[in-house]
Amino acid sequence: MTTQPGGEGALHGMRVLDFTRYIPGPYCTMLLGDLGADVVKVEEPPQGDPTRAVPPPVGEDAAAHAALNRNKRSIVVDLRQQAGIAIARRLAASADVLVEAFRPGVLARRGLGAEPLLAENPRLVYCSVSGYGQDGPLAQRAGHDVDYVALGGLLGCNRDADGRPVLPGAQLGDMTGALVATIGILAALQARERTGRGQVVDVSMLEGVLALLTVPATRLMAGGTLAKELAGTFACYNVYACRDGRHIAVGALEPKFWEALCRALALPELIGRQWATGERGREAIETLARTFAGKDRDEWIRELASADACVEPVLDLGEAVAQPQAWRSITEERAGGAAFRTVRAPVRLSATPVATRRGAPRLGEHTSGVLGELGYGAPEIEALRASGVVA
Numbered sequence: 250m251t252t253q254p255g256g257e258g259a260l261h262g263m264r265v266l267d268f269t270r271y272i273p274g275p276y277c278t279m280l281l282g283d284l285g286a287d288v289v290k291v292e293e294p295p296q297g298d299p300t301r302a303v304p305p306p307v308g309e310d311a312a313a314h315a316a317l318n319r320n321k322r323s324i325v326v327d328l329r330q331q332a333g334i335a336i337a338r339r340l341a342a343s344a345d346v347l348v349e350a351f352r353p354g355v356l357a358r359r360g361l362g363a364e365p366l367l368a369e370n371p372r373l374v375y376c377s378v379s380g381y382g383q384d385g386p387l388a389q390r391a392g393h394d395v396d397y398v399a400l401g402g403l404l405g406c407n408r409d410a411d412g413r414p415v416l417p418g419a420q421l422g423d424m425t426g427a428l429v430a431t432i433g434i435l436a437a438l439q440a441r442e443r444t445g446r447g448q449v450v451d452v453s454m455l456e457g458v459l460a461l462l463t464v465p466a467t468r469l470m471a472g473g474t475l476a477k478e479l480a481g482t483f484a485c486y487n488v489y490a491c492r493d494g495r496h497i498a499v500g501a502l503e504p505k506f507w508e509a510l511c512r513a514l515a516l517p518e519l520i521g522r523q524w525a526t527g528e529r530g531r532e533a534i535e536t537l538a539r540t541f542a543g544k545d546r547d548e549w550i551r552e553l554a555s556a557d558a559c560v561e562p563v564l565d566l567g568e569a570v571a572q573p574q575a576w577r578s579i580t581e582e583r584a585g586g587a588a589f590r591t592v593r594a595p596v597r598l599s600a601t602p603v604a605t606r607r608g609a610p611r612l613g614e615h616t617s618g619v620l621g622e623l624g625y626g627a628p629e630i631e632a633l634r635a636s637g638v639v640a
Contacts (some may be wrong), residue, residue, distance in 0.1 A: 250303040255520075258283070258286070258602070259582065259601040260284040260286040261286075261601075262285075263285070263286040263287065264286065264288075264289065264344045264346070265282070265287065265289070265342055265345065265348065266341060266344045266346065266348070267289065267321065267638065268291050268347065268348065268356070268361075268376065269348055270297075270298040270300065271299065271350075272300075272317065272420055272423040272424070272427070273350060273378050273423045273424070273426040273427045273454065274348050274349070274378050274427070274430070275300070276317055276423075276424060276427035277376075277428075277430040277431045278480050279317055279318060279594075280427070280428075280431050281346065281434065283605070284594075284601075285606075286320075286346070287322070288320060288321040288322065289321070289324060289340065289344075289615070289619055290318060290321045290322065290324070291324055291340070292323055292325050292326075292528070292613070293325070293328060293329075294325050294327055295640075297323070297612040297613070298318070300314040300317060307584050307585045307587050307589045308585025308587030309586055309587075310585035315584035315585065315589060315609040317609075319432075319582060319591075319605050319607065320606055320609055321607075321609065321615075322610055322611055322618070322619060323610035323615055324613060324616040324620070325406065325613035325640035326639050327618055327637060327638050327639070328359055329359075332633060332638040334359055334360055334361060336623070337377070338361065338366070339366075339468060339569050339623050340619075341361070341366045341369070341370060341373060342366075342369050343623075344370065344373060345374065345438070346375075347366065347374070347376065348376045348408065348434070349363055349375075349376070349377055350377070350379065352387065352391070353377070353383045353384075361520040367448075371446050372441060372445065372446065374446040374448060374450060375447065375498040376434050376437075376450035377452065377456070378427075378430050380392035380452060380453065382451055382453035394423045394454075395416065395425075395480060397426075397455050397457075397525060398554075399457050401455050401461075401462065402458070403417075403421065404461065406475075406479075411513055421455040421458065421461065422455070422569060423454060423576055424450055424453070425457035425458060425460070426453070426454035426457040428453050430450065433450040434450055440532070447606060451500060465479075478502075482526075482530075483523060483524055483526075483530065484497065484499075484519070484530065484533035484534045484536075485506075485507050485510075485524065486499065486501070487534060489538050489541040489542075490541065490542060491542065491546040491549060492542055492545050493504075493545040493546055494547070494565065495546035496547055496562075497550070497561070497563065499537070499559070500560070501523060502523070502562070504523070506526045506558050507519075507520070507558075509558040510553075510558035510559075513552070513558060514537075514551055516536060516537075519533050519537075524595050532599045546563075547562070550562050556611040570592075578592055578595070579592060579593070580592070580593040580605065582605055582608050583608045584609040592601050606613060612640075613639075616630075616639050616640065620633070620639065629636075
């Protein structure tokens, strides 16, 4: 996905107000922008979204900010001042979608909650993204990704040999929450096509984590035990160290894949033992461990390339983004006056292509233009600047 001026995406003509910062909300609104929506990022003075300060830099801005904020326009509005709230309400009156990620009740106390804004604009889709949802005993609790994956049971499902929970290398709660919010917004927009009315979309990062565990959680609640198929219990679904200290991942769940792997490794005695437990299971795992330890990782990948046995190398992130299959996911963009590479939206549409129409904006880059669209004249805008309401 290269930068493309113009071009109508699937959400062309939709305006999205982005009152979010950090990761979940900005990733959601960036996806909506990638799909063609006009996203107006409303930032508060003086620093705007804190990701602008996260190293390393990309030109005049930060790589983290650039990765989460393409296809947006930035305005700076002080929502602690009544004149700033008035600007926000005027924006919401003509918007299709509003996404906010404040702690529950914060925007409502400023007169920007769902109820008054939907009363003024019944077609508005008002999406709130929070750690624990808009109600419940934890609704007002602060949290970050590690808290959501801890409370959601995901950390407890991923432990090392000593039983210590292993932290994931990505913000699974945040990113899942962003994807769930995007789905909810698109569903609400589709419902609006039938009813003519918007609605509230309530997204909880904790619920997103629980959704990732739908299958094991349901099996557990149905009276079973905690599923261990994915936890290194069985020989056929495991990670093995190679001679060079790197690792190989085996996902030979089905008998045909397991048999293909055993024959490729000259271990026919293991056929039929992929689900073995007890001593037979330990022997199967140990046999594979000894076998894979005999060669370097990439030697094994070359030897097993034609086996069709669901075996892949465990890549570090640098290797992952450099592999040929990932090239279709990596795009070059510009932000802060510099070129950089990032990850494109993970969806392809044949008739309304996903595209980067503009790079991540500088702080307040579009304040005057957006205010002009709302009907503010130049003298009014200058007065708002002088009073610190906008920047």
